[in-house]
Amino acid sequence: MSTRNEIGTQVDSLTFDLGMPTPQTAKDLYDVLDHQSAAMSYLWAIPTVGVESARQMLMDNAGAHSGDLVLVSGYRDVSMMLGSNVTTPYVFAYFNLSQQPLVLHYPRGATAGSLIDWWDRPLCDVGMTGPDAGNGAVFVLLGPGQKAPSDIPSGAHVLRSRTYKVLMFCRGLDADLKKVEAVFSATKVHPYGQKPAPASTRLLRFKTQGDLTSMAHPLGLPYWQRLANAIQGEPVEERDRFFAAMLKQLGIEADRSFNPDARQKSILEDAAVLGEAIAKTLAFKKRIAGMRYRSDAHWEYLIAPNFNNEQDVPGGTLFEERTAFFYEVTGTSAAVLTKTPGAGAAYLAAYYDATGASFHGERSYRLRVPQNVPAKLFWSITLYDTQTRGLIQNAQQLADRSSRQDLQKNADGSIDIVLGPTPPSGLEKNWIPTTPGKSWFAYFRLFGPLESYFDRSWSLPDIQLQSG
Structure with a gap:
């Protein structure tokens, strides 16, 4: 490092005493470091914050829990989604595998979609583009470290997720909404080892009164709360270890609640503005x-x-x-x-x-x-x-x-x-x-x-x- 006593940076100046940072310089540099870490973490987190925002949308607008299906159709409902259209209806569900594997009995019919993990990486296509080609299939969903049961049903597809939370999103390809409802009403979701109850899987709709929650990435400090929710209880992958270390200094960890102090809030709020501006530029330019x-x-x-x-x-x-x-x-x-x-x-x-x-x-x-x-x-x-x-x-x-x-x-x-x-x-x-x-x-x-x-x-x- 240079032994000059003043170095121009994004802060006004940095003062060193014979090469040693003064208390104010150390404070300023840690603010710069954490701000830059937060801005990069914002961009890194966009996929998982997006998936977590989909889950929040389902919970707020339809009262959905793990294993419930939600039918989204029409201009008002689809307006809450990112990059979607109203040509055909959508069906969403999220699955929590933290306690045990789940079994998904996916229905036969004209549908197409995917099962994705909490970093928006597909586990498997479903429906017409899936392994069953629209004829229906049974999927056994395993979370990190979970072993496949020894008595997997014949013909079932075992899917291993690197996250404990999984999102299903798909489209009904029939123009008749009643037919789409009939197809997805045949879906069954249950813990492995249990038989599905006759009415165990609900097909829900968005509430018809009041404001709806969008699945768009939140602005400001709520973005970081959404990220904290997304990574809660999830393992840290090798590729993400540096980001996990940076986020720890900002009060965000997978095994604790999000409660930033005043300094962390200020840095996170500023970084969210910068991060969103960079993300928009990366997308539109x-x-x-x-x-x-x-x-x-x-x-x-x-x-x-x-x-x-x-x-x-x-x-x-x-x-x-x-x-x-x-x-x-x-x-x-x-x-x-x-x-x-x-x-x-x-x-x-x-x-x-x-x-x-x-x-x-x-x-x-x-x-x-x-x-x-x-x-x-x-x-x-x-x-x-x-x-x-x-x-x-x-x-x-x-x-x-x-x-x-x-x-x-x-x-x-x-x-x-x-x-x-x-x-x-x-x-x-x-x-x-x-x-x-x-x-x-x-x-x-x-x-x-x-x-x-x-x-x-x-x-x-x-x-x-x-x-x-």
Whole structure:
């Protein structure tokens, strides 16, 4: 270290007495160290805070406990989710394995989803994209260190989670909500060694009155409380040991309650502001190589082409990739990473218009969707609020349009989607209302993407600002 008595830093100055830190310098440097540790820990924690926020959403909005299923459908309910749409309903559940393994009897029917651990790493796809291909399956869920029972039922799938908490999220693929309810009502969850009671698994809905809790990452000090809840009782993995050591100095540990002192609160609150700003930048101004779908438009892959659901690759961790992805959404699966034409789903994101400017709710834009979109099933476009990453909020309760709808077509078969505050004459069926004073971004989804999407021979033009 230099023996100079003053060194310029992010604090005004640091004073040393013949190279030894003075008491004030030591205090300032520990504040700097803990602030930087907190800011990096904020980014590191985004996946698990997102999953924990999903659990909080289920508890607050539906009174759900471990093993309960919650059906989420319609604009109001789906608005509480990150990066979702209202095309088909969702079903969530969380499972606590801390006491014993659980058995999940997943139902037969048209569904698709995933079981993920508390760091948003898939254990297994379920439903049409799972090992049962929609025919129903039995899963035995094991927590860290739990041994597989010797009498596993024939044909059951044993899944080992690296965390004691597991989240299930899936979609009912039938357009009829009653049929979706009937399918998931057949689900059974019970501790291993017990038989499922006839009515042991509840299918709940969100409350219809009062405010709902969003699954978005909380702001400020509540972010850290959510993190403390997420890691409570969970083992520390090798890759996370340095973060665990840094968080201990900030009053956050897996085996104690969160009760920060005044200094820690101040540092955590400031770091949450900085961390959220960095996370938003990583998501909306990515510096990850290969994110642009094509060079002739601003559409980007939502998921980095090199993304691995384990979040780790030889030689390192996909730190920025996972931070950006899980700032925008919660929940992933093998199906969303598929490169098999006609399977799974693909996601393109637009954060800026054709000129590179952000989208303003008081302005009108147009997207011309070419004919013959390479989607085996259907395509959709959905708008999201930049601040919440949930559906844009408007009086019409309308955030998306899809090829499943009766949209107005142009003579060449293309479809103009209009995005703006006022309905366009003659294209009302193609309109998504935006709100003045609010910014937004868009996802274009292809369900069952085909070869011309994967080889990028298909082109999706930019969203264009309309004059006047």
